[in-house]
Amino acid sequence: MQAPRHDTYDVIIIGGAIMGSSTAWFLTETPDFDGRVLVVERDMTYAACSTAHTNSCMRQQFSETLNVQISQFAADFVTNLRDRIGDDRVPDQTIQSYGYLYLADTEGFAATLRENQKVQLAAGAETELLTADEIAARYPFYNVDDIVLGSINRKDEGYWDGGTVFDWWRRSARDRGVEYIQNEVVAITRTGGRIDSVTLASGEVVSCGQVVNASGPRGARTAAMAGVDLPVEPRKRFTWIFSAEKPLDQDLPLTIDPSGVHFRQDGPTTYLAGCPADPDPAVEPDDFAMDHARWQDHVWPIIATRIPQFEAIRVVTEWAGHYAFNTFDQNAIMGPHPEVENFIFLNGFSGHGLQQSPAMGRGTAEWLTFGAYRSLDLTPFNYDRITRNAPIIEKAVI
Known part of the structure; x- marks a missing residue:
């Protein structure tokens, strides 16, 4: 277990795989954000995470326009990865578009x-x-x-190299000052409508401004620590x-x-x-x-x-x-909980996560910085659709 360097952070991201690392990297890309970021990852080998077991595919064939646009941004990001990261060491990336x-x-x-x-x-x-x-x-x-x-x-x-994108998000985010630790969040302290702190398995209690639940298949367990339900x-x-x-x-x-x-x-x-x-x-x-x-x-x-x-x-x-x-509608669950304003979801991708990670990380970074999405409007995926019982009907789920 690694202890954090500080006792308070502006953003704590629970889960350092592709969604957590995408969000962390995009925060470093956002000029208006100058806060301190901690990524808590339970296993820094990533051997058992969904990112490591993915088939690494990308498609445009969805029935919802927003899902198409999300993948279009991913394709642009991946094929321009070196310029996006801004590091000449990044290898050229392509999409094997056999369809x-x-x-x-x-x-x-x-x-x-x-x-x-x-x-x-x-x-x-x-x-x-x-x-x-x-x-x-x-x-x-x-x-x-x-x-x-x-x-x-x-x-x-078709196919793309999600592992390389993940690796460079993580590497670049750390180079830019994001702190990653191998540890585990075992408790979340909440006062009314706000999260105050998280408790780590090593015993530290770390205060936070905002918390991002990017813990993949464990997302519901993380949400339960904050006293909220997540249908994942x-x-x-x-x-x-x-x-x-x-x-x-x-x-x-x-x-x-x-x-x-x-x-x-x-x-x-x-x-x-x-x-x-x-x-x-x-x-x-x-x-x-x-x-x-x-x-x-x-x-x-x-x-x-x-x-x-x-x-x-x-x-x-x-x-x-x-x-x-996501047992509710098999689409992403994002944004804040309606009753816990600084608890941000990034969950329930139901097999679409890798290809959606560029747009969803960027959108979450925008929400953390501005309280709104500035690029693609991802509000249809916000958690409040669950409380309103308003599922997104995506007909092209595999």
């Missing part, structure tokens, strides 16, 4: 893809709708006998990297099968597949046990049916990670 291919096997889902495309095109995305014959002509390896329609976007949609829980998600006896002769888009299984190109000769557990309950945040039958009985048969060339494939590696799953 997401949504496959609809019903007229109802096809209608949803058509509606979503209108939103995406209006926001500047380049989403195409493809008939089954058009999919087969462009990607002849698919079995599309049951497919009614497909949707794909090849602009700023850890949900297990499985990932497999596999090779094929007969590799494809072109890149495999991130394919969202109607079954819910998704798979994509991962390297020159390897592929990635993912799916949720079934059933899909909340789990303990330190439960990373694999369900090996899930691959054999569910995922592999679906992949081999959709791509007959993948009948002979072999798992190279596998892991389980966690979604910070």
Whole structure:
């Protein structure tokens, strides 16, 4: 455990993975903010955090305009990372834009893809709708006998190196004066509508001006310390990297099968597949046990049916990670608690967190500095929608 250098901070960020580090870095980018920032991270190896288990994908294909805009900012930020960070040591970054291919096997889902495309095109995305014959002509390896329609976007949609962005946010924030410590917040002291201090596992009581809950799948536990409810829980998600006896002769888009299984190109000769557990309950945040039958009985048969060339494939590696799953509407929960004005949420991204981290970190830094969003208006994601029972209906959740 590391002790903090001071006994009071303007901002304490609980959780130093990609959301906490994005917020910390953007605070250093905000000329109007000159406060002292402490990031409390329970494990500085980050070995068990969601950021370390991500599939690191980015897409523009959402049904809500704001979600499209959030990913558009991420694409711009990532592809201009060196200039954004302002450090010549930052490596060049690209997005491997093989696209997401949504496959609809019903007229109802096809209608949803058509509606979503209108939103995406209006926001500047380049989403195409493809008939089954058009999919087969462009990607002849698919079995599309049951497919009614497909949707794909090849602009700023695919794989990106989230680990490098995370590393440089953290490194740059520390260089600019943000203090990171390996410790754990075990209690939060609240007087009426304000948080006064946090207590660390090492015993220190640290006063604060504002607190950011960026603790990923543990977000509800952090919120409970402040006496507030947060509808976020850890949900297990499985990932497999596999090779094929007969590799494809072109890149495999991130394919969202109607079954819910998704798979994509991962390297020159390897592929990635993912799916949720079934059933899909909340789990303990330190439960990373694999369900090996899930691959054999569910995922592999679906992949081999959709791509007959993948009948002979072999798992190279596998892991389980966690979604910070928002049970209310599976969208981000941000901004202050209505009754605790200096307790700021950055939670519940439900699998969208990595690609949303640039916009959400920037927005949270703006809120901490100005009490309002100055770039994208992210107020629809604020916590008060939960108290108003006004969910955001995002139709393109994976």
